[in-house]
Amino acid sequence: xxxxxxxxxxxxxxxxxxxxxxxxxxxxxxxxxxxxxxxxxxxxxxxxxxxxxxxxxxxxxxxxxxxxxxxxxxxxxxxxxxxxxxxxxxxxxxxxxxxxxxxxxxxxxxxxxxxxxxxxxxxxxxxxxxxxxxxxxxxxxxxxxxxxxxxxxxxxxxxxxxxxxxxxxxxxxxxxxxxxxxxxxxxxxxxxxxxxxxxxxxxxxxxxxxxxxxxxxxxxxxxxxxxxxxxxxxxxxxxxxxxxxxxxxxxxxxxxxxxxxxxxxxxxxxxxxxxxxxxxxxxxxxxxxxxxxxxxxxxxxxxxxxxxxxxxxxxxxxxxxxxxxxxxxxxxxxxxxxxxxxxxxxxxxxxxxxxxxxxxxxxxxxxxxxxxxxxxxxxxxxxxxxxxxxxxxxxxxxxxxxxxxxxxxxxxxxxxxxxxxxxxxxxxxxxxxxxxxxxxxxxxxxxxxxxxxxxxxxxxxxxxxxxxxxxxxxxxxxxxxxxxxxxxxxxxxxxxxxxxxxxxxxxxxxxxxxxxxxxxxxxxxxxxxxxxxxxxxxxxxxxxxxx
Amino acid sequence: xxxxxxxxxxxxxxxxxxxxxxxxxxxxxxxxxxxxxxxxxxxxxxxxxxxxxxxxxxxxxxxxxxxxxxxxxxxxxxxxxxxxxxxxxxxxxxxxxxxxxxxxxxxxxxxxxxxxxxxxxxxxxxxxxxxxxxxxxxxxxxxxxxxxxxxxxxxxxxxxxxxxxxxxxxxxxxx
Numbered sequence: 064x065x066x067x068x069x070x071x072x073x074x075x076x077x078x079x080x081x082x083x084x085x086x087x088x089x090x091x092x093x094x095x096x097x098x099x100x101x102x103x104x105x106x107x108x109x110x111x112x113x114x115x116x117x118x119x120x121x122x123x124x125x126x127x128x129x130x131x132x133x134x135x136x137x138x139x140x141x142x143x144x145x146x147x148x149x150x151x152x153x154x155x156x157x158x159x160x161x162x163x164x165x166x167x168x169x170x171x172x173x174x175x176x177x178x179x180x181x182x183x184x185x186x187x188x189x190x191x192x193x194x195x196x197x198x199x200x201x202x203x204x205x206x207x208x209x210x211x212x213x214x215x216x217x218x219x220x221x222x223x224x225x226x227x228x229x230x231x232x233x234x235x236x237x238x239x240x241x242x243x244x245x246x247x248x249x250x251x252x253x254x255x256x257x258x259x260x261x262x263x264x265x266x267x268x269x270x271x272x273x274x275x276x277x278x279x280x281x282x283x284x285x286x287x288x289x290x291x292x293x294x295x296x297x298x299x300x301x302x303x304x305x306x307x308x309x310x311x312x313x314x315x316x317x318x319x320x321x322x323x324x325x326x327x328x329x330x331x332x333x334x335x336x337x338x339x340x341x342x343x344x345x346x347x348x349x350x351x352x353x354x355x356x357x358x359x360x361x362x363x364x365x366x367x368x369x370x371x372x373x374x375x376x377x378x379x380x381x382x383x384x385x386x387x388x389x390x391x392x393x394x395x396x397x398x399x400x401x402x403x404x405x406x407x408x409x410x411x412x413x414x415x416x417x418x419x420x421x422x423x424x425x426x427x428x429x430x431x432x433x434x435x436x437x438x439x440x441x442x443x444x445x446x447x448x449x450x451x452x453x454x455x456x457x458x459x460x461x462x463x464x465x466x467x468x469x470x471x472x473x474x475x476x477x478x479x480x481x482x483x484x485x486x487x488x489x490x491x492x493x494x495x496x497x498x499x500x501x502x503x504x505x506x507x508x509x510x511x512x513x514x515x516x517x518x519x520x521x522x523x524x525x526x527x528x529x530x531x532x533x534x535x536x537x538x539x540x541x542x543x544x545x546x547x548x549x550x551x552x553x554x555x556x557x558x559x560x561x562x563x564x565x566x567x568x569x570x571x572x573x574x575x576x577x578x579x580x581x582x583x584x585x586x587x588x589x590x591x592x593x594x595x596x597x598x599x600x601x602x603x604x605x606x607x608x609x610x
Numbered sequence: 611x612x613x614x615x616x617x618x619x620x621x622x623x624x625x626x627x628x629x630x631x632x633x634x635x636x637x638x639x640x641x642x643x644x645x646x647x648x649x650x651x652x653x654x655x656x657x658x659x660x661x662x663x664x665x666x667x668x669x670x671x672x673x674x675x676x677x678x679x680x681x682x683x684x685x686x687x688x689x690x691x692x693x694x695x696x697x698x699x700x701x702x703x704x705x706x707x708x709x710x711x712x713x714x715x716x717x718x719x720x721x722x723x724x725x726x727x728x729x730x731x732x733x734x735x736x737x738x739x740x741x742x743x744x745x746x747x748x749x750x751x752x753x754x755x756x757x758x759x760x761x762x763x764x765x766x767x768x769x770x771x772x773x774x775x776x777x778x779x780x781x782x783x784x785x
Contacts, residue, residue, distance in 0.1 A: 089644050093745035120745055127648060130743070163649065165660060177737035180713040187712075187737060190747070206650040206658050238657060250656045281656045288720065321717050330721025363714035368679035403718055405725020421688075421726055463688070473681075501681075503769050511769040536768040572763035574748060609745045609763060 092121040093609045095190065099143055105584055105597035106144055114141045116150075118190060130161040132173070145596050146193040147354040149222030156223070157197060166207045174198040174215055178234040178254040181361035182294045182317050182341065183277040186219070192592055194355045199225055209238035219345040219357050226357045228260030228345035246285040252292075253278055258345055258359065262300075262307060269312050273299045275343065290321040296343060301385050302350040303441070311441040313385060315340035330405040334365055339396040339432060339445065341383040351384070353594055363592060365401045367425040367459055369477075371499050372548050373517040373530050377481040378586065379429060379455040380593040385443070388488050393436035395443050398450055399429035418465035428456040431485065456480045468505070475499040483524070487586070495521035511536045515546070526552030541568050548583070559583075572609040579603070646673070646758045647743045651708075652734040654720060661740065664733065665758045670703040670779050673753040675735075675746055677710045678718045683750040684726075686767040690775075691728050697776055701783060705730035710741050710749065754778055 098115035117137040124130050137153040138146070159172030175197055177185040188195040200217015216231035232255050240249040254277040261271045279292035296315035300307045316339050323332040344350050345357040362383040369375055382397040404424040408415035433449025436442075457479045465471040477497040484490050500516045517530035532546030547562035563580030584598030648662040665671055672690070676683035687707055694705065707730055709719045716736055723732050735741055744753070746765075752775065754762040761782050764775070 087645065091644055091745060093747055095747050122743070122745065124645070124647065127645065130647070163647075165648070165662075166650075168650075175737060175739070175742065177713075180716075181737075182713075185713070185737065188742075208657050208659065211650075211658060236656075246655070248655055248657070283655045290717075323717065323721055325721050325724035327724060327727050330723070330725035332717050332721045334717055361713055363712070365714065368715055370679060370681045403721055405721050407725055407727050423722070423725065503685075505769050509768070509770060509774070513769070539768045539771045539774050542768065567766075569764075569766045572751070572765050574765050607747045607765065609747065609751075609765070 087127050088123070088125045090121065090123050091610060092119070093607070094119050095605075095607045097143060097190075097603070097605045099599070099601050099603045101144070101599050101601045103581075103601070104144065104599040106599075108141075109144050109597075109599065112141070114143045115139060116143050116146065116190070116193075118156075128163060130159075130163065132157070132159045132161065134158070134173075142193075144599060145353070145594060147222045147356060149224065149356075150193070151223070154223045156195065157220070166205055168202075168204045168206070170202045172199065173220070174200060174202045174217060176202060176213065176215060176234075177361070178213075178232065178256065179252055179277050179279050179292055179294075180319060182292065182319065182338075183254050183275055184230075184232060184234075184256050184359055185361035186359075187361070189592070192355070192594060194358075194592070195220055196355065196358050198230060200230075209241065211236040219359070221346070221349075221356045222354075226345040226349075228258055228347075228357070230256065230258050230345050230359065232256035246283070248283050250281040250283075251279070252281070256359070258343070260345065260347060262347060265309055267300055267307070267309060267312075269298050269300055273297050273343075286324060286326050288321075288323045290319075292319045293317070294341070296341065300347060301340070301387075301441075302348070303387055307347055307350075308441065311385075311387075313340050315343075317341050317383075328407040328409065330403075332403040333400065334402075335400045336365055337396070337398040337432070337448075338362060338381070338383040340385045341396065355592065364429075364455075364588075365399070366427045366429075366455070366457055367401075367403075371475070371501070371515070371517055371530075372532075372546065372583075373497050373519040373528050374475070374477055374499065375588065376519065376528070376583075376585070377479065377483070377493050377495065377524075378588045378593060379427075379457075379481065380486060380586070380588065382429070382431070382454055382486065386488070387436075387438055387441065390438040392485060392488060393438060393443070394485065395432045395434065395436070395445060397429050397454060398432055398448070399427065399454075401425070401427040416464070416466075418467075418471075421463040423461045425457070425459045425461075429454045452482065452485055453480065454482050454485050470505070471503050473499070473501040475501070491524055493521055493523040495519055495523070509536070509538045517548070525550050525556075540570055542566070574605075574607045576605040577603070644760045646753070646755055646760060647740070648758070649739055649743055651740055652736065654732060654734070659733070662758055664706060664731075665755060667704070668757060670701075670782065671753075671755045671757075672703060672705045672775065672779070673708060673755060674705065675708050675710055675741060675749055675751040675753075677749055678715045678722050679711075680749045682767045685769070686750050686752070686772060687728060688726065689769075689772040691726070691730070693772060693776070694729050701779065703779055707732045708735050708740060709733070710735050710738055712736055712738075754782065756782065 096117040100113045101109040104110045120134045122132045134157040136156040138150045142150040157173035161170045186197045197220045198217035202215035204213040213234040219226040234254040236252040256275045258273045275296040277294045281290045294317040298314045301311040318337045320335045343359040349357045364379045364381040386394040408420040410419045431451035433451035434445035459477040462474045481493045497519045504512045513534040515532040519528040530548035534544040536542045543566045545564045550559045561581045561583045565578030567576040579602045581600040586593045587596045650658045752764045
């Protein structure tokens with residue numbers, strides 16, 4: 064993609080507005096830069112080095128009909144730790160021209176799209192994780208209230224290059240029944256995705272074209288909803304010992320059932336999911352790469368997404384793949400469920416008090432697929448609804464309580480089991496309990512203080528952790544924080560302590576953050592997708608701006 | 611110090627940054643009036659609406675981008691919800707809470723909104739089409755609009771800021 068074409072595109076971007084100067088035409092964009100000076104790093108390539116990732120996105124909206132979009136990214140002098148090595152220097156990362164009327168839309172260039180819940184296809188950008196698996200091609204869609212049709216095809220972005228495999232598909236959703244008096248409706252969805260990639264050198268016993276389908280049903284009423292999705296992926300080679308197997312060939316499938324009930328003050332949700340051999344890449348050999356390059360679908364862990372430092376240790380990552388790494392750890396996917404309940408104790412009741420009390424409960428449990436696994440003959444035979452070895456389970460309760468006009472807090476309890484051996488293909492199991500107190504005190508003149516206490520109790524792995532944090536808002540724009548977590552019972556590594564101090568300034572849609580400290584290494588997870596990050600100590604800055 | 615940080619590399623990067631700024635800052639001044647793009651967005655019932663349909667009344671809109679896992683977002687919306695009844699008597703405004711929850715947490719949106727008894731409309735931007743179209747990179751991100759015209763944008767939330775937001779609304783109402 065390093066050619067002059069994007070620059071022609073830029074000229075296009077500048078000249079067009081001069082030709083059409085309608086009042087409804089305008090530029091907008093965003094700029095983001097994240098830089099770190101690594102004072103110390105576990106990774107030698109970063110020790111005492113500076114690295115930064117920058118993103119400049121510009122859009123021009125022409126008369127609300129056309130949108131021209133261009134994103135330039137810069138990784139200078141090198142990308143931040145644990146971003147793909149393919150990200151180097153400055154390059155045009157994404158560009159598109161989009162034509163839009165009320166219902167009809169056509170995009171050429173970079174395409175972000177999701178079919179159903181994303182188990183078949185999701186292309187998206189996550190800068191924190193360094194994911195941008197967008198397609199470069201063409202997409203047309205027609206969407207109105209009761210109908211949605213999407214048709215697309217293209218190559219997949221792979222850092223600053225594109226994938227060898229081609230991808231094409233369609234997605235449709237129809238409202239087949241609707242009653243506006245009772246608020247009932249039934250929506251049906253059907254999708255197809257094809258991935259065409261001719262593997263090199265060997266004639267494999269599977270087709271170059273892999274077909275996948277999704278069918279789904281969505282029922283909604285004024286207090287109840289249910290959704291079921293089935294996904295099938297045709298036979299494809301399995302990656303074993305980091306090589307595309309010539310003999311191990313299986314199809315994949317997924318079942319997702321979701322049920323919910325709600326009325327004012329109460330909400331319940333239950334999700335069951337079974338994934339079998341569902342990893343899907345536009346380049347087969349990229350399977351399981353740590354940067355999620357050429358990944359086609361989105362298979363996040365269905366567990367509560369936590370926002371506190373100690374609750375983000377031992378986070379589950381979904382296990383959608385067939386993995387025969389070792390005769391003692393054989394996996395074919397995952398099966399499990401998640402349950403959520405939200406309840407609002409009204410004001411002026413016993414548990415509600417003067418300001419009301421809000422609670423939320425989450426329960427999740429995920430296991431390997433039960434069946435007989437044969438390492439020697441590369442085979443497995445599964446019980447459809449059998450729960451195999453447990454990967455992860457968690458129960459958590461969050462209580463949000465406002466005590467007075469100026470004081471409120473959040474109390475969170477977590478009870479967690481994490482099978483490190485199976486989830487990370489390493490060893491050990493960890494039972495832990497975590498408690499968090501997050502308190503906010505509003506002071507006079509727009510000032511406020513937030514203070515946080517956390518503790519993780521465990522007899523396993525690295526033993527107990529303690530954490531605390533302080534955040535002071537000088538006004539709505541300027542704030543300073545300090546937080547620290549201590550693995551105080553870890554005698555082997557000498558009580559590792561990770562402390563961070565930072566200031567942030569935000570004004571309108573601009574934010575500047577400056578921080579210094581030591582970051583914990585290990586599995587970092589954002590949005591249910593996890594990646595290993597080496598431990599480091601350094602000075603970081605971050606600028607985000609939307610205009 | 612020269613050994614610790616490669617100054618050349620930093621200079622090089624600063625140069626590039628400067629070029630960007632010289633090129634693009636004038637563009638920012640060109641157009642003051644910006645609109646919320648009219649793109650399809652999913653409703654709570656799995657059907658589609660468009661932003662222009664949602665923003666069709668001649669009133670102020672507070673459009674808040676949030677997610678079920680974002681603690682400050684929930685704090686902000688809880689706080690707006692608290693003062694919503696009193697303030698909507700004083701002035702005419704609507705709140706649209708745009709959930710950016712993706713497939714991982716989207717199923718939690720409906721029970722959470724009801725469990726918290728929020729009084730405003732919620733739309734689902736599951737694959738971030740609207741978020742991307744508005745170049746939003748951090749949450750919470752709040753926009754004040756009149757019809758579909760953007761008046762003010764704000765990233766982040768500090769306790770008590772909901773009242774600041776409403777003061778902003780009043781400023782625009784006088785204008």
